[in-house]
Amino acid sequence: MRKCNGCGARLQTDDPSKPGYIPSDVLAKRRKKAIVCQRCFRLRHYGEDLNVGPLRDAISRVRKVLKRYEKVLWVVDAIDFEATYIEKISKFLDGKGVLVAVNKMDAFPKAVTRQELEGWFSRHLKHEYVLVSAERKTGMKRLIHHPLLRGEVLVIGCTNVGKSSLLSSLGNARLSVSSYPGTTRGVLHVQVSKNLKLVDTPGIPTHNRLIDLLDPSCVMKLDMSRSLTRKTFKIPVERVVFLGGMCRIDVLGEHPRPIFQIFTAPGVTLHETSVANANGRYSNWFGAFLKPPCGKLKPESFKWRSEEITLEEGEELAIFGLGWLSVRRGPLRIKVTLPKNVGLAIREALINPQRVYESR
Ligand SMILES: Nc1nc2c(ncn2[C@@H]2O[C@H](COP(=O)(O)OP(=O)(O)OP(=O)(O)O)[C@@H](O)[C@H]2O)c(=O)[nH]1
Ligand SMILES: [Mg+2]
Known part of the structure; x- marks a missing residue:
């Protein structure tokens, strides 16, 4: 079964209200080419999120994939830190090599120095970390030269923290990205370099962020x-x-x-x-x-x-x-x-x- 190259959902031609839908004539035309589902197509070209229902079973799916990997890149949101650097994820990671990417550093006011932010995050993180911005592509060298990032590394984190944005910035891939939590629906591999393959996963949903309560167009x-x-x-x-x-x-x-x-x-x-x-x-x-x-x-x-x-x-x-x-x-x-x-x-x-x- 083929996957959507934007969100990783299994492609299907039966139900437009479910993840991975693509009209059968479009699927037939693109038999050997990279392909995205209807939702990813509309996200990319019209910036609108077709509601394909809530992300189900993300935790169990991620835990299942996690068993196959020794190394994890855990992405958290710098501007929603307490909501995304959470015990629920930390406890899955016992025994794994873990590096945290603190993303969206560009969203802080310009007047704040990197030193101040480094100081704060060093006091509040229990894991090794790198401060990055997927959007501005800052911190990318420090990230990919980190000794942990060799071979295959699983990328996990809450929904909407910027996992797919980070992978798109690092590798030669065009993953679907949107401000609505629950964009990625399946597992997608991105070859970053000869020595590094990163694996995108569906975000782990939270239920205590305001964005979890609003509809997609409002969050956007x-x-x-x-x-x-x-x-x-x-x-x-x-x-x-x-x-x-x-x-x-x-x-x-x-x-x-x-x-x-x-x-x-x-x-x-x-x-x-x-x-x-x-x-x-x-x-x-x-x-x-x-x-x-x-x-x-x-x-x-x-x-x-x-x-x-x-x-x-x-x-x-x-x-x-x-x-x-x-x-x-x-x-x-x-x-x-x-x-x-x-x-x-x-x-x-x-x-x-x-x-x-x-x-x-
Ligand atoms: N300011 C800023 N926004 C970012 C950055 N990285 C991602 N975003 C935004 O964060 C939102 C979520 O990005 P995604 O890459 O879709 O996040 P995700 O973690 O893959 O989300 P799910 O697939 O839902 O789990 C989008 O609106 C991005 O534009 C960044 O470095 N800085
Ligand atoms: Mg994603």
Whole structure:
């Protein structure tokens, strides 16, 4: 059975709503040539994702393939680190040679030095790692000259971290890439050099990133992988900041004027308002003025939770799949309201708050 050369799904001519579909006349015409399924064709040429259903059994499929390989390149997302450098994957890798590629380094603001980022990642990774950007092709030499990358190496990681982008940048392949989690559906081999073959795999799904809750066209509009936007807030208590309609931050507490910055995707509306406005107008703003979500969803389409959190100066709150909040002058006491399963993590500031402030 032939495979799609973009996403690795087994080609089939029966069901357009399932992975790997290709019309039978197209398949017949390209009998001996490289071929992509209808979904990959549309992704490449029209930038649209045909929804072919959720990725099923990715974990068991990846674990099965993993048995055949001794060496693993684990790709994680630098701008969604806590959501993608996870125990669930780490525990599969016992006994394997592991190198971590921390991808999307280009998305950080230009003012941040490589040294600062190196320092932070060296304190937060338990494995050997290389900082890379598949998009800008930086870190590629350090990656391919790493002693682990010889022979056949399996590439794994959560969905949407840039595994296929990295393989396309390293090798002479054109794998399908999109901002929607679950693009790759099967295993694909890429010969990078005489001595190195990398093997792409379907991403391991997460269920706690905001991008896991939105539909493909909305995730594409968010443009989470472009350079992040950042905005500084210096606001009194009892004000509200919205990150689109999906995350509401109420500033609480006694501290007169905390200062914080929000780093998020260019497509996310950042809006500060009064509590009265936030309460009264939210459902009209949801998905219209406040994006994401997109389209006709209502707040009732999601299950919500609220959490009160105090952050000190130099700390950040990572909001999985959405961005992070960094405290410049604290303490900052907030109530965060967001969909129930979206993860939060408090961490040491990734971008030194002093430095960010200076560079504004
Ligand atoms: N800014 C930036 N974006 C990147 C980089 N690498 C990948 N992306 C973007 O990240 C998104 C996901 O890329 P893919 O290569 O499809 O990711 P994947 O890990 O193969 O995803 P799945 O196949 O769903 O598991 C796309 O929108 C890419 O353009 C990078 O180095 N920098
Ligand atoms: Mg992929």
